[in-house]
Amino acid sequence: MNADTVMFPALETLAPGIGSLQPYIPGKPIEELQRELGLREVIKLASNENPLGPSPRAVERMRECLSEVYRYPDGSGFRLRAALAARHGVTAAQITLGNGSNDVLDLVARVFLYPGVEAVFSRYAFAVYPIATQAVGARARVVDASIDYGHDLEAMSQAVTDHTRVVFIANPNNPTGGYLSSAALQTFMQHVPPRVMVVVDEAYAEYVVAPDYPDATAWITEYPNLMVTRTFSKAFGLAGLRVGYAVSHSRVADLLNRVRQPFNTSLLAQEAALAALGDLDHLQRSVLHNCQGLRWLSERMSEWGLPVIASVGNFLTIEVGDAMAINERLLACGCIVRPIGNYGMPRHLRVSIGTASELEQFVRDLRQCLA
Numbered sequence: 005m006n007a008d009t010v011m012f013p014a015l016e017t018l019a020p021g022i023g024s025l026q027p028y029i030p031g032k033p034i035e036e037l038q039r040e041l042g043l044r045e046v047i048k049l050a051s052n053e054n055p056l057g058p059s060p061r062a063v064e065r066m067r068e069c070l071s072e073v074y075r076y077p078d079g080s081g082f083r084l085r086a087a088l089a090a091r092h093g094v095t096a097a098q099i100t101l102g103n104g105s106n107d108v109l110d111l112v113a114r115v116f117l118y119p120g121v122e123a124v125f126s127r128y129a130f131a132v133y134p135i136a137t138q139a140v141g142a143r144a145r146v147v148d149a150s151i152d153y154g155h156d157l158e159a160m161s162q163a164v165t166d167h168t169r170v171v172f173i174a175n176p177n178n179p180t181g182g183y184l185s186s187a188a189l190q191t192f193m194q195h196v197p198p199r200v201m202v203v204v205d206e207a208y209a210e211y212v213v214a215p216d217y218p219d220a221t222a223w224i225t226e227y228p229n230l231m232v233t234r235t236f237s238k239a240f241g242l243a244g245l246r247v248g249y250a251v252s253h254s255r256v257a258d259l260l261n262r263v264r265q266p267f268n269t270s271l272l273a274q275e276a277a278l279a280a281l282g283d284l285d286h287l288q289r290s291v292l293h294n295c296q297g298l299r300w301l302s303e304r305m306s307e308w309g310l311p312v313i314a315s316v317g318n319f320l321t322i323e324v325g326d327a328m329a330i331n332e333r334l335l336a337c338g339c340i341v342r343p344i345g346n347y348g349m350p351r352h353l354r355v356s357i358g359t360a361s362e363l364e365q366f367v368r369d370l371r372q373c374l375a
């Protein structure tokens with residue numbers, strides 16, 4: 005018998021939810037594909053990373069700080085929280101830092117969810133919501149959406165019961181790229197019971213140029229049960245450093261901060277995030293690049309008659325047919341994109357907006373794989 009298959013008593017009494025937990029499937033690392041197929045040239049458009057890279061100022065700041073890493077970071081993240089508070093027009097007491105916004109989502113689950121209560125989210129929203137929910141033994145109420153696989157807010161409203169403690173909403177949504185308008189989200193907030201925490205995950209907010217897209221951080225005074233998560237992983241180009249944060253009522257932030265690991269954001273991460281926040285030119289360039297890339301890729305797909313889901317994020321979800329098979333062929337070409345069968349979308353691939361040459365490469369490879 006293989007050592008991995010041997011059962012032993014310590015595995016018979018796991019915490020609720022853990023035994024059947026399905027792990028998160030990340031984008032395939034470039035090195036892994038290079039190793040597996042002996043390929044040298046590999047492009048990765050699978051994890052919605054910023055193709056322009058981090059702000060040079062963030063890199064410079066990290067260089068300056070390298071010799072300081074023998075010290076613990078400031079566990080309270082004083083300067084970064086102050087800068088974020090200024091950016092959002094809130095107090096520093098309303099900010100909770102996380103090791104990526106994923107960490108913050110886990111903190112929410114640990115504070116508000118437990119066996120016997122429920123979290124509501126869309127079937128077509130971020131894969132971390134079911135994991136965070138199940139990991140603390142709470143029940144997931146998964147809500148379908150008929151239009152473009154996003155969120156059906158009316159159905160989500162109806163799914164809220166006396167047991168519901170948290171609603172997770174991604175805006176813009178991942179893996180589809182669609183967004184909820186200010187009016188739609190306001191209506192939802194007006195109808196949700198005030199004892200339910202609504203977590204609006206705005207990981208892609210910086211990319212959105214649509215005028216009716218809401219910055220929900222502005223509504224927290226009006227709705228103390230609203231909380232917004234943001235990240236430095238996407239438009240700020242710092243995915244490898246792991247920094248995200250929540251903006252919430254200070255009472256909620258206080259609770260999140262109690263369960264947070266005392267040093268959950270590293271010294272380099274805090275300094276780089278602070279420098280990146282101060283480099284709005286880089287952010288603007290990133291957003292502009294994304295608008296151009298998104299438009300270019302959408303046009304190519306529409307020329308070929310391949311349906312896409314209208315996206316305001318830094319990725320485009322394309323209906324290619326048998327996405328698993330096409331993904332395998334793309335991998336053989338050295339092109340890593342994201343199949344999203346695990347979201348119940350077996351006919352779509354999600355493709356990050358890379359550099360112009362990466363997008364051209366993807367389009368060439370896809371043409372070949374579809375032939």
Ligand SMILES: *Cc1c(COP(=O)(O)O)cnc(C)c1O
Binds near residue numbers: 052
């Ligand atoms: C990428 C992403 C995140 C960010 O994750 P980090 O942990 O901050 O890197 C959060 N929510 C959604 C919807 C995402 O797509």
